[in-house]
Amino acid sequence: MKTDDLISALAADSHIVRAPVSRTAAIAFALGGAASFAMLLAMMGVRPDIADAVATWRFDFKLALAVLAFAIGFTECVRLARPAPSRGPTLLIWVVPALLLGAIGMELAVVPVDDWSTRLLGTNAVACLLAIPSLALAPLAVGLFAMRSGAPRSPTLAGAAIGFASAMLAASLYALHCFDDSPLFVATWYSLASVPIVALGALLGRRLLRW
Amino acid sequence: MLQRPPDLSELMRAATAGDAISYRQVLQALAAWLRPIVQRGLYRAGRGPEDVEDIVQETLLAVHLKRHTWDAREPLEPWVRAIAHHKLVDMLRRRGFHQHLPIEDYFDRLAAQPDASTNATTSDMLSILTPAARQIVESVSMEGRSAREVGDRLGMSEGAVRVALHRALRRLAAAYKRGEA
Numbered sequence: 001m002k003t004d005d006l007i008s009a010l011a012a013d014s015h016i017v018r019a020p021v022s023r024t025a026a027i028a029f030a031l032g033g034a035a036s037f038a039m040l041l042a043m044m045g046v047r048p049d050i051a052d053a054v055a056t057w058r059f060d061f062k063l064a065l066a067v068l069a070f071a072i073g074f075t076e077c078v079r080l081a082r083p084a085p086s087r088g089p090t091l092l093i094w095v096v097p098a099l100l101l102g103a104i105g106m107e108l109a110v111v112p113v114d115d116w117s118t119r120l121l122g123t124n125a126v127a128c129l130l131a132i133p134s135l136a137l138a139p140l141a142v143g144l145f146a147m148r149s150g151a152p153r154s155p156t157l158a159g160a161a162i163g164f165a166s167a168m169l170a171a172s173l174y175a176l177h178c179f180d181d182s183p184l185f186v187a188t189w190y191s192l193a194s195v196p197i198v199a200l201g202a203l204l205g206r207r208l209l210r211w
Numbered sequence: 212m213l214q215r216p217p218d219l220s221e222l223m224r225a226a227t228a229g230d231a232i233s234y235r236q237v238l239q240a241l242a243a244w245l246r247p248i249v250q251r252g253l254y255r256a257g258r259g260p261e262d263v264e265d266i267v268q269e270t271l272l273a274v275h276l277k278r279h280t281w282d283a284r285e286p287l288e289p290w291v292r293a294i295a296h297h298k299l300v301d302m303l304r305r306r307g308f309h310q311h312l313p314i315e316d317y318f319d320r321l322a323a324q325p326d327a328s329t330n331a332t333t334s335d336m337l338s339i340l341t342p343a344a345r346q347i348v349e350s351v352s353m354e355g356r357s358a359r360e361v362g363d364r365l366g367m368s369e370g371a372v373r374v375a376l377h378r379a380l381r382r383l384a385a386a387y388k389r390g391e392a
Contacts, residue, residue: 001268001335001336001337001352002353003242003264003267003268003271004239005352005353006268006271006272006352007235007238007239007242007271008235008351008352008353008355009348009351009352009376009380010234010238010271010272010275010380011231011234011235011238012351012352012357012358012373012376013275013373013376013377013380014226014229014231014234015229015231015373016373016377017227017278017279018279019279020279020280021279021280081280082280082281082282082290083277083280083290083293083294083297084289084290084292084293086282086285149277149279150277150280151273151277151280151294151297153293153297210388211273211277211297211384211388
């Protein structure tokens with residue numbers, strides 16, 4: 001086929017333009033998040049003392065941090081879905097760890113040393129390690145499927161970003177159920193729980209997001 | 212460097228807004244702009260120019276199918292160059308880097324300005340399509356017929372022809388990716 005003929009064929013197909021990747025990603029995470037929220041309500045439920053919890057800085061911080069991390073992960077998904085990604089958010093990416101370190105410092109300052117380990121271990125670390133990856137599966141699946149419309153320079157990296165955003169979306173939802181609000185707990189277990197999802201995203205992205 | 216038209220990004224913006232003539236112009240300009248870039252890439256990998264047109268076509272196909280990943284606020288060229296690089300690396304990986312040929316064999320051809328003629332042909336990639344899909348692609352491209360004309364001739368609606376064309380193009384891109392075309 002001559003190149004000119006190919007161009008004629010492409011020009012004849014010019015009216016079909018897919019949605020921009022940002023919109024595709026937004027729809028995917030909205031759907032995936034809705035599915036996970038339904039799963040949370042069906043299997044775990046929101047903690048009964050949620051009204052009181054909202055009045056504490058630890059709970060608010062936990063929730064806000066997870067939502068912020070999701071927002072950053074989401075923008076990374078969109079950025080990394082392009083063949084020539086713009087330069088990354090060099091500062092933004094450090095905001096979450098910096099806030100977390102600050103909150104840990106505050107927690108260590110106000111909580112007696114003897115209570116540090118109980119705060120760290122919380123009431124149910126295992127549940128956290130199981131729940132966050134489980135809640136992340138729906139957004140991960142929908143996200144990977146939807147982002148096949150992208151053209152990532154690195155499919156592995158793009159998949160990891162989808163995994164991270166999915167894990168943080170799951171963490172934001174799980175935060176509504178989880179009784180452990182200490183920054184020590186959140187920093188340890190929420191982070192550990194998202195590792196397998198980021199890895200799974202990278203692994204699947206490498207296969208599914210090739211173009 | 213070939214002289215390149217002043218503003219491909221502007222042309223592409225018009226194209227995505229639905230201007231089919233701008234779209235054809237931008238694709239033609241990109242094909243001419245890509246050839247020397249791809250040729251240089253192949254040369255750096257120790258390869259001759261025989262795959263240039265294949266990679267140019269694969270890149271144009273990807274530009275077409277992935278144009279929603281272009282941020283219209285950015286210039287077009289870096290985005291297209293990244294796609295061409297991606298496709299070049301893909302092709303080299305498929306073929307294996309081991310088949311190095313001495314550069315001297317190609318020196319004459321490299322020194323010459325790349326052949327920007329539109330007559331350059333590539334391997335017959337349409338053979339992977341079903342006969343019906345192939346007929347639609349050929350009628351639209353080589354014979355320059357409109358979707359409506361093709362539909363009338365084949366007893367299909369105009370919309371069905373457009374959908375079949377789009378599917379065929381996606382299938383071609385997928386075949387390229389698997390290294391079949």
